[in-house]
Amino acid sequence: MIVKNAWYLAAWSSEVSSKPLARRICNEPVVLFRGLDGKASALIDSCAHRGAPLSLGTVVADGIRCNYHGVVFNCQGSCVQIPNQSLIPAQARVKAFPLIEKDQMLWIWIGDAAAADASLIVDYPFHGDPRWPCRQTLAPVAAHYLLIADNLLDATHLAYVHGNTVGGANPAVHMNAESSLQPTPQGLRYERLMRDAPPPPAYSACVSFPGHIDRWQEFDFIAPATVLQYSGGIPAGADRHTAQAPRFDMRIFHSATPATDNSCYYFYSVANGHHTDDPQATQIICEQVDAAIVEDKLFIEAQQQRVEELGEERLFATAADAARLMARRAVAKYNRAHSPGE
Ligand code: FES
Numbered sequence: 001m002i003v004k005n006a007w008y009l010a011a012w013s014s015e016v017s018s019k020p021l022a023r024r025i026c027n028e029p030v031v032l033f034r035g036l037d038g039k040a041s042a043l044i045d046s047c048a049h050r051g052a053p054l055s056l057g058t059v060v061a062d063g064i065r066c067n068y069h070g071v072v073f074n075c076q077g078s079c080v081q082i083p084n085q086s087l088i089p090a091q092a093r094v095k096a097f098p099l100i101e102k103d104q105m106l107w108i109w110i111g112d113a114a115a116a117d118a119s120l121i122v123d124y125p126f127h128g129d130p131r132w133p134c135r136q137t138l139a140p141v142a143a144h145y146l147l148i149a150d151n152l153l154d155a156t157h158l159a160y161v162h163g164n165t166v167g168g169a170n171p172a173v174h175m176n177a178e179s180s181l182q183p184t185p186q187g188l189r190y191e192r193l194m195r196d197a198p199p200p201p202a203y204s205a206c207v208s209f210p211g212h213i214d215r216w217q218e219f220d221f222i223a224p225a226t227v228l229q230y231s232g233g234i235p236a237g238a239d240r241h242t243a244q245a246p247r248f249d250m251r252i253f254h255s256a257t258p259a260t261d262n263s264c265y266y267f268y269s270v271a272n273g274h275h276t277d278d279p280q281a282t283q284i285i286c287e288q289v290d291a292a293i294v295e296d297k298l299f300i301e302a303q304q305q306r307v308e309e310l311g312e313e314r315l316f317a318t319a320a321d322a323a324r325l326m327a328r329r330a331v332a333k334y335n336r337a338h339s340p341g342e
């Protein structure tokens with residue numbers, strides 16, 4: 001199931017230029033491009049003349065020109081030019097999708113355009129904030145998009161999947177975390193605190209800690225597909241609000257956009273909050289998270305294959321699934337509120 005009446009991240013702002021970009025979103029072929037005025041647009045990626053992809057076209061002053069026979073469509077999808085013909089037929093138009101640029105991201109709405117409420121778009125002011133230098137990445141994943149948030153919200157996987165990166169090898173650290181889980185209007189907030197724990201390899205690669213640390217992880221899930229993560233560590237017993245170096249601070253923005261029923265685009269940005277004036281430190285933390293996401297992808301894609309083959313009916317939940325299950329309920333609630341009648 002794909003929730004269609006929702007804003008999904010179509011692309012990082014930096015990915016879209018006057019060179020058209022093809023992307024499949026919610027099973028629809030979409031072309032993204034910037035007009036000569038710099039404004040980004042999204043159209044169905046198929047010309048209304050003979051169906052050729054507009055992503056093979058060229059951005060021109062009036063919009064985008066299909067490079068098969070030269071027909072031009074403007075950013076609203078109306079045909080504005082046909083070579084050697086002044087009459088433009090009424091059906092000569094392509095579907096345009098609502099697209100909003102915010103916080104260095106382009107958000108698209110594939111469902112009912114009349115329901116596209118811009119106030120539903122996630123706020124993420126950390127992109128572009130010099131206190132949080134970051135890098136933005138896109139990883140295609142061959143799995144249903146809801147499996148990305150499922151993965152992030154079940155913290156027990158950290159010790160098994162990420163023993164050598166962001167987790168650390170001791171499962172007890174994660175099992176014994178102090179945690180709180182609260183519903184929010186658009187999803188949930190999940191906070192975890194692990195006191196007096198060894199720093200995991202990814203943290204040690206970034207910051208030298210003399211001994212054990214107090215670690216925190218905070219997740220805000222925003223239905224249907226975004227997770228805002230803030231994680232960090234300070235020497236055990238220190239005050240998180242006042243502790244100076246050594247301390248580790250990281251923000252990760254995660255958002256999964258459905259491409260098809262069993263594939264998605266996993267967008268994530270990783271921000272360095274500990275050595276903010278050192279680009280090398282940002283690079284190191286990003287490499288650590290990249291490695292962790294490769295570890296997740298292996299499991300998520302393999303899980304997708306087995307679930308497709310054998311179904312979900314026989315699967316059971318553990319106590320650690322509480323946040324994941326709350327997130328699924330939030331997605332269902334979102335869908336009821338924004339797709340009435342489905
Ligand atoms: S298919 Fe696009 S102009 Fe003919």
Ligand SMILES: [Fe+2]
Nearest residue numbers: 151161292296
């Ligand atoms: Fe993970």
